[in-house]
Amino acid sequence: MSRLLFQSSHTLYNLILPSMEADIKLKYISVEYLDALLERVAKICPSAGNKGRELLSIAMKDAAGDKFISYNPMPETKPYPRAKPKVRVLGKEKLKVFLEAASKNPWYLEILLGLFCGLRKGEILGLKFQDFDFEKQTVRISRQLVGNLKLKEKEFTVTEYAVIERNPKTENSYRILRVPKVVMQEVKCRQQLIELRKTDPGIEYKNFDYVCCQENGEPRSLTAMNQALTKICNRNGLPNITVHGLRHMFATILIELGVPLFKISGLLGHSSVHTTYEYYCEIMDGQDKIIAFVNNTFVPQRTGTEG
Structure with missing residues (x-):
């Protein structure tokens, strides 16, 4: 499992799912429902709102692309900017x-x-x-080394860790x-x-x-x-x-x-x-x-x- 997949799993299972008060069908999800959900997610930690909205945006975009929904409400939800990076520079x-x-x-x-x-x-x-x-x-x-994690089933306990080669972070x-x-x-x-x-x-x-x-x-x-x-x-x-x-x-x-x-x-x-x-x-x-x-x-x- 890549670190990105690990982080996405953490966002889903530790931030989004515990914050869901009502389990409704996909076609009934609205901007209001998502805004209320993300408001609860954002209270967990400073970066939770941004990470939760980012993951939900990917999921809803895929759902629209696969015709599970006819309308994607995510672009109209309240944005949660990521925490501003702190830059430390030596004099x-x-x-x-x-x-x-x-x-x-x-x-x-x-x-x-x-x-x-x-x-x-x-x-x-x-x-x-x-x-x-x-x-x-x-x-x-043309490459980077990243951590490859193997987790215990249904848990977030790392059972195996290795450094492997991957493509660079972005096309640029x-x-x-x-x-x-x-x-x-x-x-x-x-x-x-x-x-x-x-x-x-x-x-x-x-x-x-x-x-x-x-x-x-x-x-x-x-x-x-x-x-x-x-x-x-x-x-x-x-x-x-x-x-x-x-x-x-x-x-x-x-x-x-x-x-x-x-x-x-x-x-x-x-x-x-x-x-x-x-x-x-x-x-x-x-x-x-x-x-x-x-x-x-x-x-x-x-x-x-x-x-």
Whole structure:
């Protein structure tokens, strides 16, 4: 079961069904009925209204498409906007401290891919060396790693968990990006390290071609990178940053450079420019000028002894 299916099941069984006071036939469902239902759902938690309406919209659209109903009332129901995303961006001095510490960490390459390429966590973990064009200095995003859950029947208890490859999040997430020189250098260093591991008689290496992998070539867990970021921040007195936070900072850098919003949307692989605006409208102005601190002379160069 994908994480999306798990979330949809949770929305249905934990939010919508318990809020239904009257079980009526599909053809009798009205705007008033749905608004009353969603009002009860919305009281459960801040995101419940939005998630409930989103799932009901899909169900009712399918019902109309399959001719179970002649009229879909969902578009006329009260909207429940999703919670406004909180964007955390480090100021220039804290960013400098963060990058200095990150340069001594085994996750340095992954951090640079988030900060300077704006990749999602699953996209970083899903990268393979074949995706990089060293001559053109580009990377192709064509997959992501996601969690695959197996649940106990009729319960939400996870009995089995695995990391698997999936297509990118949206059609717009398929993209080719220019990669900064410092990042490509780190990719080459990682490639050399992995080649050494392949020849190590003490390691039974499984060659999946992953750039970000365990010592034996297996993919990393989906929580490992955020755990590494938390350690870096805690040890250096910095506010906690997630992989998604690195992506926010990438967008902020582009905004500071005056890059048009539609281009930022394309680089991030957002489904629409509206999504990009929703995240970053409040940081279009007034942020510290961090651009001068984020360049090839500022980014710490590793000595090659960090592992």
